[in-house]
Amino acid sequence: EIVLTQSPGTLSLSPGERATLSCRASQSVSSSYLAWYQQKPGQAPRLLIYGASSRATGIPDRFSGSGSGTDFTLTISRLEPEDFAVYYCQQYGSSPRKFTFGPGTKVDIK
């Protein structure tokens, strides 16, 4: 069973700064099977990135995803006030068919 680890647990930054979030898998994951979500307090998660690097519909281009194998990264190039939230990575496993989330990284205002 693949386990996802996210780091750091909390990232304290100021608006305008660059945020780099890490997601590490315990075994190699196909890039097609790696996604990122944003969740703000009191709201449902929102899909940001799928296939490790493809932005979902309506997602600003300041959000980018990269990585392969066991190491994946979500980058927010310049933090806007609305970007302070919790970010989760997620992977799909085909055998058996299941879906796993990382524990999340909270991006808060410094």
Next chain:
Amino acid sequence: EVQLVESGGVVVQPGGSLRLSCAASGFTFNDYAMHWVRQAPGKGLEWVSLISWDGAGTYYADSVKGRFTISRDNRKNSLYLQMNSLTTEDTALYYCAKASGRISGYYFDSWGQGTLVTVSS
């Protein structure tokens, strides 16, 4: 616009049963698999269950296997989760989520706002 509206969450005693519903609109429901994902208070996201577009394929997290049953009614554009033998560990906000494909897809591209299930005596 995709809309997913969950309902059915209540306070239930340990050992009890509950059925959650999710009403879908804004997309061709019978073209997509659907999921339930839950989030315990103050915790992260946990995938619960998946059903394929036609209901022929169902999959469960180990934590709910044998206790929960996912189903769908494509005539009513609705998704369901029958929850039996509930424990306090099942207390969570339950989200309905649209899959990115017909069988399962690889991610969740739309989410409802969730319905809260509290298991407590």
